[in-house]
Amino acid sequence: MLARVLFTFLMFSHSFLVYGEMVLYEFDIDTKLVNFTGTTVEALAIGDQIPAPTIEARVGDVLRATFHNRLDVSASVHWHGVLLPDDQDGVPFLNTQPIAPGQSFTFEFPIIQTGTYWYHSHSDLQVQRGIYGAIILREKDQPPNSIQDEIVLFSDWTDEDPGSVLSNLKKDKDYYAYKKNSVQSWDKVLANGGRAIRNRFSQSFTRMGPMDLADIAYDRFLANGKSENKLIVNDINAEQILLRLINGSTSSYFDVEYAGGPMTIIAADGQDVEPIRVKRLRMSTAETYDVLVRVSAEASVELRATSFDGSGFSSTFVGAGDRVYAPDVPAPNLFLMEAHDMAMGIDMMTTPEHQGAAEAMPKSDDKGMEAAMVEVIAHMTDYQHLVATASTVLPIQRDWRQIDLTLSGNMERYVWSFNGATLREDDQILIRKGENVRIILYNSTMMHHPLHLHGHFFRVVNQHGDRSPLKHTVNVPPMGTVVIEFDANEEKDWLFHCHNQYHMKTGMTRVISYEETSTYDADTARVIQPYLRWFNRSKLDVQSNFLDLDYSLSDERHGFQLEADSNFHDSYEIEATYTYYFSRFFSTFAGVERRKHEEQASTSYAIAGFNYTLPLLIDSEWRVDDEGEFRVELESELQFTRRLGFDWRWNTDKEYRYRLKYNISKRWAFTLNSDSEYGDGVGMQYLF
Numbered sequence: 001m002l003a004r005v006l007f008t009f010l011m012f013s014h015s016f017l018v019y020g021e022m023v024l025y026e027f028d029i030d031t032k033l034v035n036f037t038g039t040t041v042e043a044l045a046i047g048d049q050i051p052a053p054t055i056e057a058r059v060g061d062v063l064r065a066t067f068h069n070r071l072d073v074s075a076s077v078h079w080h081g082v083l084l085p086d087d088q089d090g091v092p093f094l095n096t097q098p099i100a101p102g103q104s105f106t107f108e109f110p111i112i113q114t115g116t117y118w119y120h121s122h123s124d125l126q127v128q129r130g131i132y133g134a135i136i137l138r139e140k141d142q143p144p145n146s147i148q149d150e151i152v153l154f155s156d157w158t159d160e161d162p163g164s165v166l167s168n169l170k171k172d173k174d175y176y177a178y179k180k181n182s183v184q185s186w187d188k189v190l191a192n193g194g195r196a197i198r199n200r201f202s203q204s205f206t207r208m209g210p211m212d213l214a215d216i217a218y219d220r221f222l223a224n225g226k227s228e229n230k231l232i233v234n235d236i237n238a239e240q241i242l243l244r245l246i247n248g249s250t251s252s253y254f255d256v257e258y259a260g261g262p263m264t265i266i267a268a269d270g271q272d273v274e275p276i277r278v279k280r281l282r283m284s285t286a287e288t289y290d291v292l293v294r295v296s297a298e299a300s301v302e303l304r305a306t307s308f309d310g311s312g313f314s315s316t317f318v319g320a321g322d323r324v325y326a327p328d329v330p331a332p333n334l335f336l337m338e339a340h341d342m343a344m345g346i347d348m349m350t351t352p353e354h355q356g357a358a359e360a361m362p363k364s365d366d367k368g369m370e371a372a373m374v375e376v377i378a379h380m381t382d383y384q385h386l387v388a389t390a391s392t393v394l395p396i397q398r399d400w401r402q403i404d405l406t407l408s409g410n411m412e413r414y415v416w417s418f419n420g421a422t423l424r425e426d427d428q429i430l431i432r433k434g435e436n437v438r439i440i441l442y443n444s445t446m447m448h449h450p451l452h453l454h455g456h457f458f459r460v461v462n463q464h465g466d467r468s469p470l471k472h473t474v475n476v477p478p479m480g481t482v483v484i485e486f487d488a489n490e491e492k493d494w495l496f497h498c499h500n501q502y503h504m505k506t507g508m509t510r511v512i513s514y515e516e517t518s519t520y521d522a523d524t525a526r527v528i529q530p531y532l533r534w535f536n537r538s539k540l541d542v543q544s545n546f547l548d549l550d551y552s553l554s555d556e557r558h559g560f561q562l563e564a565d566s567n568f569h570d571s572y573e574i575e576a577t578y579t580y581y582f583s584r585f586f587s588t589f590a591g592v593e594r595r596k597h598e599e600q601a602s603t604s605y606a607i608a609g610f611n612y613t614l615p616l617l618i619d620s621e622w623r624v625d626d627e628g629e630f631r632v633e634l635e636s637e638l639q640f641t642r643r644l645g646f647d648w649r650w651n652t653d654k655e656y657r658y659r660l661k662y663n664i665s666k667r668w669a670f671t672l673n674s675d676s677e678y679g680d681g682v683g684m685q686y687l688f
């Protein structure tokens, strides 16, 4: 069910009487069968479309959009980048009640801005399943001969249920690296030579671990819901058209390149910027850019969006005629990237090649545009080139509030956080209306994070000072620092979070609350983050000499472990512990152990101690039992090739275990082992 009706009505705006229209939309949210890969699976859709139908309105209009939830789970709609009253923002339990199964909700808010935005579900991982669409807000009086504009909405798709994607990441951070063949094994380090070897040693010595670009192996990358998308140019005499690029993915960054010459960026996140020309543009998750591209009457020109881990791309062909293809974007070489390069956003595979004004672009009368367009940026991966069209300096003579946020995470356990705490551990950031707020974002992890603030635009402080650009989403590169500033001109509560849905849902989220008007209830933190729950991780080794089971159940802070091994003859060892995780590197535990060795009688102990990660990423366990026996155990693993790995453990009781492992799939491996208790053997390992 889809309806768009316009009513003209009188509206009071800033005490002026203006004509506006009531723009009405009405959609169902329902399941939809899709086939992107050759396999039919159930997706989620608004208005039976993926992406959802485009919503359009003009400044001065009132948008009234009704959604009927036909699903058997609750749903929600958030208006990403749109300025609106707090209760229309669509974050379930925080701003707007979730739309319960079988229920409907009508949003209604005035349109007070122009630009390219998008809307999407803020419930569970429904964005990954298809609930996203474009919203285009236009000038009240758009000139009649204005340029043709087209939406290109990028997204990522997996046939797998996103909930099980997250469970798999909780079992093993490299779960999808295996599938993508991007396991950062030593054979690849060695193949990349001395610098890669030095990087790997320095990364493991400082316990950072290797850099990582994308956690998930996607089956397809889409543009407007297709791997290959076509746009028609309406006017054969047109020299250029406007593309409204939207990264509506769940966790992907794209390098976007147009085969018909540089793209001219004229807006970022819906806000106008001084025009700049770029050959290749990196778009972080949830960002939008408006770009002008040249079109030809004879050619069908490719706009290619390549996932920045190099795992795939979508194509959009603009115009009709012979195809002109965009170049392949080589995957970045992670082995040659040092922390400094990452923080600076330098991409080791693409050496900048400044082309000057090699290609003749249609001439413009705008002087500012002329000046800024002399140069072509080979690959724009940060915000240094963006210049706002007017000063964005915040009102002077107001109080400043500075907030320091470290982007933190535990890649091993797949927990993401700010300042080491997830949303339910540290939920609110309090501000006051009328302040200038500065947030200093420092990324201590080895991944990029696209951070999004609801309900406000912030300045991304760059080399252009007063003219630093306004955005609603900003990438913070690994080990990098980004400063954002905004005018605290709202009320109540607004979400601030990583827009990688898997990071947001596992804890990298805060609520920014206006002290005087906040209605936030701390008990809802848990409801906002349904994935801050218990995840299990199990490994079973069936071997000729003994059987070994490792089981753990943990949330972001607590864990229960069971470790058992036995030869089913005369020896066994069972250990059950509770662990409290203080940080990525330090945890404490207490529990019981029962063991029996050959002819001896079985004995039981109470045990307690701590785990600490040593340089070179060696895990150490320091423990004492109730008889005062002290033991240190060291343990680590090495990945030689994508399939071949080795793990070892050794302790001060002179017990050891070595295991060579050959993976035949992510979950199954052949093993060879040598154990001080059980001798040598062969077997199979299963991860579940």
Ligand SMILES: [Cu+2]
Binding pocket: 416, 448, 449, 450, 498, 499, 500, 503, 504, 508
């Ligand atoms: Cu993130």
